Amino acid sequence: MTVANMSANTAALQIDGLHKRFGSRLVLDGFGLQVARGEVVGLLGPNGCGKSTVLNIVCQLLQADAGQVQLMGEPLHQPGARARVGLCAQDCALYPDLLPAENLHFFARLHGLPAAQRHARVAQLMDRFGLGPHAATRVGRLSGGWQQRLHLAVALVHSPQLLVLDEPTAAVDVAARLDLWRLIDGLREAGTTILLTTHQLAEAEHLCNRVALMQGGRVVAQGSVPELLARVPGQAVARLQSRDSAATVQRAQRLGWAVRQRAGQLSCLLPRHFSLREVVDALDGPEVSAVSVQALTLEDAYLEVVGDGAGLA
Numbered sequence: 001m002t003v004a005n006m007s008a009n010t011a012a013l014q015i016d017g018l019h020k021r022f023g024s025r026l027v028l029d030g031f032g033l034q035v036a037r038g039e040v041v042g043l044l045g046p047n048g049c050g051k052s053t054v055l056n057i058v059c060q061l062l063q064a065d066a067g068q069v070q071l072m073g074e075p076l077h078q079p080g081a082r083a084r085v086g087l088c089a090q091d092c093a094l095y096p097d098l099l100p101a102e103n104l105h106f107f108a109r110l111h112g113l114p115a116a117q118r119h120a121r122v123a124q125l126m127d128r129f130g131l132g133p134h135a136a137t138r139v140g141r142l143s144g145g146w147q148q149r150l151h152l153a154v155a156l157v158h159s160p161q162l163l164v165l166d167e168p169t170a171a172v173d174v175a176a177r178l179d180l181w182r183l184i185d186g187l188r189e190a191g192t193t194i195l196l197t198t199h200q201l202a203e204a205e206h207l208c209n210r211v212a213l214m215q216g217g218r219v220v221a222q223g224s225v226p227e228l229l230a231r232v233p234g235q236a237v238a239r240l241q242s243r244d245s246a247a248t249v250q251r252a253q254r255l256g257w258a259v260r261q262r263a264g265q266l267s268c269l270l271p272r273h274f275s276l277r278e279v280v281d282a283l284d285g286p287e288v289s290a291v292s293v294q295a296l297t298l299e300d301a302y303l304e305v306v307g308d309g310a311g312l313a
C-alpha cells in the first residue's frame with residue numbers, strides 16, 4: 001500500500017475508549033466511533049447521555065480522562081488539529097450586535113486566515129448561504145433559522161476537514177429545518193465529513209449515512225438506517241388505539257406479534273407487510289378504535305435499542 005492511498009483510507013475521525021467523568025458521574029465509559037471521509041454520521045441518544053461531551057472532546061473544548069481521538073490519522077493534541085474541525089455548538093456562539101459578515105470576519109480572524117483569504121472566504125460563504133439579503137441586519141435581529149444558517153457558515157469559515165453539528169436544527173421552525181437540511185445535504189454532496197447529534201429521528205434518517213445509538217456512555221448500536229431497522233423484530237408496525245389495551249395485547253400476542261406500549265400508544269410489530277384490512281380482521285376486536293399500518297422508522301429501531309426512558313428514575 002502506498003503512503004497516498006494509505007492516508008486516503010484513514011478514517012476522518014477515529015475515537016477509541018473514551019472515558020470522561022464529571023465529579024462522581026461517569027458520562028463516557030469506553031466510547032468509540034469511526035467516521036469515514038465524506039460520511040455523515042448521526043450520534044443519537046437520550047438527554048444527558050454524553051453526546052455533547054463527545055463532540056466537545058473532538059473539538060478540544062474538553063479533555064477526556066482516557067481514550068484516543070484521531071483526526072485524519074493524527075492524534076488530536078497535534079498542533080493545528082483544532083483548525084481541522086468546525087463546530088456548530090448546541091448554544092449559538094454568534095455575536096448578536098454584529099452583522100453577518102462581521103461575525104464571519106471575526107471567526108475567520110480567530111482562525112488566523114490572512115486578510116485576502118478572509119475577504120474571499122467571507123464573500124463566498126455570504127453567497128453560498130444566501131445571506132446577501134440580510135447583510136445589513138444585526139444578527140440578534142435575524143430569525144432563529146437565519147441565525148442557524150449563519151452559525152453553520154461560521155463553523156465552515158476556516159474550511160475544516162470535519163464539521164461537527166450539535167443539534168443543528170433544535171431551535172428552528174419546520175420551514176427553517178427543511179432549509180437547513182437542504183444546506184447540509186449540499187455539504188454532504190460536496191464531500192464534507194459531518195458528525196452531528198439530533199433528537200429528531202426523521203432528521204437523522206434524512207441526513208445521515210450512518211447512525212450511532214448511545215447509551216450508558218458508549219455506542220450500543222450503529223449502522224445505516226436499514227441495518228438498524230433489522231434489529232426490530234418486525235417488518236412493519238400497526239399503531240393502534242384501543243378501549244381495552246389488555247384484551248388487544250392478548251389478541252396480538254396470540255397472533256405471535258410483538259407488542260410495544262409506549263406513552264399510551266400501542267404498537268404491534270408485524271412479521272410481514274400486512275394490509276390494513278388484514279390487521280383489522282386479525283385483531284377482530286370491538287375495543288380497537290383506530291389502526292394504521294406503517295413502515296418501520298428509525299424511531300422504532302431507537303426505541304427497540306435505547307428504550308423510551310420509562311424505566312428511569
Ligand SMILES: Nc1ncnc2c1ncn2[C@@H]1O[C@H](COP(=O)(O)OP(=O)(O)OP(=O)(O)O)[C@@H](O)[C@H]1O
Binds near residue numbers: 023050
Ligand atoms: N462541564 C460539566 N460539568 C459537570 N457536568 C457536566 C458538564 N458537562 C456535562 N455534564 C453532565 O454530563 C452529562 C452529559 O452531558 P451532555 O451535555 O454531554 O449530554 P447530551 O447527550 O449532549 O444531552 P442533550 O441531549 O440534553 O444535549 C449530563 O449529565 C450533564 O449534566
Ligand SMILES: [Mg+2]
Binds near residue numbers: 051052053166
Ligand atoms: Mg447535548
